[in-house]
Amino acid sequence: MEWREFSSQPIGLQTAHPHPMLHINELVYRIEGKPIFDGATVAIPGGHKVGLVGRNGAGKTTLLRLINGELFPDAGSIGVPRNHRIGYVAQEAPGGEASLIDWVLSTDAERAALLAEAESATDPHRIAEIQVRLQDIGAHAAPARAAQILAGLGFDETRQRRACREFSGGWRMRVALASVLFLEPEILLLDEPTNYLDLEGTLWLESYLKSYPQTVLIVSHDRDLLNTAVSSILHLERGRLTLYTGGYDDFEETRRERQRLELKLKKKQDDERRRIQTFIDRFKAKATKARQAQSRVKALARMKPIAEQVDERVAPFLLPSPEKLVASPILRLENAAVGYGDDPPVLTNLNLRIDQDDRIALLGQNGNGKSTFAKLISGKLSPTHGQVLGAARIEVGYFAQHQLDELNPAATPYDYMTRLLPDATEAQRRTRLGTFGFGIDKADTKCANLSGGEKARLLLALTAFHKPHLLILDEPTNHLDVDSREALIHALMAFEGAVILISHDRHLVDAVADRLWLVRNGTVTSYDGDIDGYRAELLAERGGRNRPGSMEAEQDPSGERKPAASRADQRRAAAERRAELAPLKKAMDAAERTVAKLSDQIAKLDQLLADGSLYANDPERAQKTAVERGLLAKQLATAEDDWLIAGEAYEEARAASDA
Numbered sequence: 001m002e003w004r005e006f007s008s009q010p011i012g013l014q015t016a017h018p019h020p021m022l023h024i025n026e027l028v029y030r031i032e033g034k035p036i037f038d039g040a041t042v043a044i045p046g047g048h049k050v051g052l053v054g055r056n057g058a059g060k061t062t063l064l065r066l067i068n069g070e071l072f073p074d075a076g077s078i079g080v081p082r083n084h085r086i087g088y089v090a091q092e093a094p095g096g097e098a099s100l101i102d103w104v105l106s107t108d109a110e111r112a113a114l115l116a117e118a119e120s121a122t123d124p125h126r127i128a129e130i131q132v133r134l135q136d137i138g139a140h141a142a143p144a145r146a147a148q149i150l151a152g153l154g155f156d157e158t159r160q161r162r163a164c165r166e167f168s169g170g171w172r173m174r175v176a177l178a179s180v181l182f183l184e185p186e187i188l189l190l191d192e193p194t195n196y197l198d199l200e201g202t203l204w205l206e207s208y209l210k211s212y213p214q215t216v217l218i219v220s221h222d223r224d225l226l227n228t229a230v231s232s233i234l235h236l237e238r239g240r241l242t243l244y245t246g247g248y249d250d251f252e253e254t255r256r257e258r259q260r261l262e263l264k265l266k267k268k269q270d271d272e273r274r275r276i277q278t279f280i281d282r283f284k285a286k287a288t289k290a291r292q293a294q295s296r297v298k299a300l301a302r303m304k305p306i307a308e309q310v311d312e313r314v315a316p317f318l319l320p321s322p323e324k325l326v327a328s329p330i331l332r333l334e335n336a337a338v339g340y341g342d343d344p345p346v347l348t349n350l351n352l353r354i355d356q357d358d359r360i361a362l363l364g365q366n367g368n369g370k371s372t373f374a375k376l377i378s379g380k381l382s383p384t385h386g387q388v389l390g391a392a393r394i395e396v397g398y399f400a401q402h403q404l405d406e407l408n409p410a411a412t413p414y415d416y417m418t419r420l421l422p423d424a425t426e427a428q429r430r431t432r433l434g435t436f437g438f439g440i441d442k443a444d445t446k447c448a449n450l451s452g453g454e455k456a457r458l459l460l461a462l463t464a465f466h467k468p469h470l471l472i473l474d475e476p477t478n479h480l481d482v483d484s485r486e487a488l489i490h491a492l493m494a495f496e497g498a499v500i501l502i503s504h505d506r507h508l509v510d511a512v513a514d515r516l517w518l519v520r521n522g523t524v525t526s527y528d529g530d531i532d533g534y535r536a537e538l539l540a541e542r543g544g545r546n547r548p549g550s551m552e553a554e555q556d557p558s559g560e561r562k563p564a565a566s567r568a569d570q571r572r573a574a575a576e577r578r579a580e581l582a583p584l585k586k587a588m589d590a591a592e593r594t595v596a597k598l599s600d601q602i603a604k605l606d607q608l609l610a611d612g613s614l615y616a617n618d619p620e621r622a623q624k625t626a627v628e629r630g631l632l633a634k635q636l637a638t639a640e641d642d643w644l645i646a647g648e649a650y651e652e653a654r655a656a657s658d659a
Contacts (some may be wrong), residue, residue: 021046021215025354030076036241049216053225054236056453056481060219064189087185093172094164100175101160104146107179111139149178149304154365170196190218194504198366202504202530203535221482223507261484315437316487319498320467328355330394338376350616356496361509364519370502374472397468401475402454409448413438413458436461451480474502584650591643598636605629
């Protein structure tokens with residue numbers, strides 16, 4: 001197999017994978033002297049679907065740009081088979097007068113050139129060659145295939161005939177994605193493709209990628225996408241790459257187990273190091289023990305240190321519950337309609353109620369009016385007809401992605417908190433910021449220098465500041481990594497007010513929502529099925545050859561679709577779920593504090609026992625200290641078992657509640 005390499009120096013390929021589609025070997029890359037990759041190595045076999053994960057800022061997008069040849073490594077190499085195409089969505093959205101379908105078709109340069117040549121060719125042999133090649137590349141079926149991809153991403157036939165320039169940036173980025181999928185490159189690189197998709201587009205893409213015939217490397221924080229569309233997870237951490245088999249849940253479980261084993265080994269090694277060092281310190285000055293002490297020095301030097309785990313726990317979100325709950329319904333819409341100015345209403349015939357413990361997710365394609373509906377119930381738009389009752393007595397918190405751009409770039413999180421708490425002390429303001437992950441370093445950072453995830457955290461803190469009865473979240477996770485999304489889910493589970501959720505993150509919808517409302521055909525109605533049933537219906541509507549992996553709605557043995565639980569049952573189950581989890585979480589946290597306390601006490605005793613003079617000057621105290629340490633070690637073992645049991649009980653209960 002021939003290879004094309006982007007390399008600072010020639011480095012031979014390893015033989016662990018005889019035919020890898022993508023081989024990264026000892027990759028080193030620095031930005032302003034800071035190492036982003038430090039000897040990273042991985043081999044990805046052809047046809048594998050791989051999810052690239054890691055903390056924000058770890059270098060995931062940088063790796064895609066290195067593979068695409070936009071950047072060049074400082075050392076090491078990136079190899080792909082010669083003549084294999086790499087597909088990467090351009091940062092600039094397509095524009096101009098070309099229709100969507102024509103623009104997608106034009107991106108296949110070979111097809112366009114052959115069709116143009118076929119119009120003017122006169123040599124019979126050349127005409128035959130052109131027709132054979134057009135047949136080989138499926139040129140005549142290409143328009144139907146391009147149309148099916150565009151339909152899957154939300155463009156009906158009418159929209160496909162409209163000019164690119166008529167669409168907003170987010171919709172045009174969908175066209176750019178469609179063109180890359182249409183080309184079917186041998187290596188497909190996708191960087192957060194769901195950020196500009198709605199839930200419907202995300203569900204279609206998830207199904208498409210699952211049966212994509214080529215190699216895929218996708219950067220995503222969408223947990224469901226990483227569980228269903230990929231077969232491996234590539235973890236980027238501290239400049240190194242580690243490939244795990246399975247989806248994201250498998251990766252998390254495997255990584256946790258590996259960390260537990262490494263921590264156990266490190267503890268054993270540290271204990272052995274302390275024992276050897278104690279012997280050396282006690283006897284290195286005694287002639288009779290000098291030889292043994294010297295051998296211990298050599299043994300200590302030979303012990304290869306086990307890397308200490310870096311604690312990367314994500315700061316939690318704190319969504320303060322309303323101080324005084326309002327009797328249900330907190331909002332009621334009676335024959336309401338809403339629109340903009342003198343234009344026809346976007347939504348009509350709205351007859352709905354929102355109760356104080358509702359968790360509602362809005363389904364429906366972008367452009368159907370989900371954000372318009374959110375603005376109506378938040379009070380940002382007034383009804384053009386009918387009534388919205390109850391709005392005057394409730395506090396509403398409204399989060400929308402566009403608000404990130406409205407943050408003052410020169411202001412800091414502390415500045416915002418000062419405006420909200422003008423009479424509070426500095427300590428009180430910083431404590432409030434700390435509950436949303438803004439420590440002393442980030443609290444005084446200008447918004448212009450905050451990452452997208454940090455801006456989202458700040459906006460969520462501002463949204464929930466006044467303890468709203470109703471929290472409206474319009475795509476809250478676009479800039480949050482997987483762990484931060486999980487932290488947000490936990491916060492929403494604990495929040496005692498009502499939640500309206502608009503999100504393309506299926507895991508978030510599954511975990512939080514107990515009611516689904518469908519925004520379609522100019523109105524909003526209750527959807528009695530579940531998200532899997534909606535997914536099956538959606539994929540059936542957007543069918544075609546490029547609808548791989550379509551899933552049917554869940555059925556019982558008789559072939560009948562399982563009836564959805566009633567709305568009252570769903571709300572009751574959600575409330576019971578939050579109540580059941582609270583004491584388990586409290587028990588787990590208490591056990592964790594006990595383990596930390598005992599560990600600190602043992603560490604202090606170990607420091608005392610490591611002093612060689614203690615044995616010579618006060619042997620009685622040394623003996624008592626050793627006995628005390630032994631007793632604490634037994635208590636710690638029991639406490640760790642209690643912590644493990646409490647943690648497993650909490651995780652099992654949470655998993656059961658999400659099922």
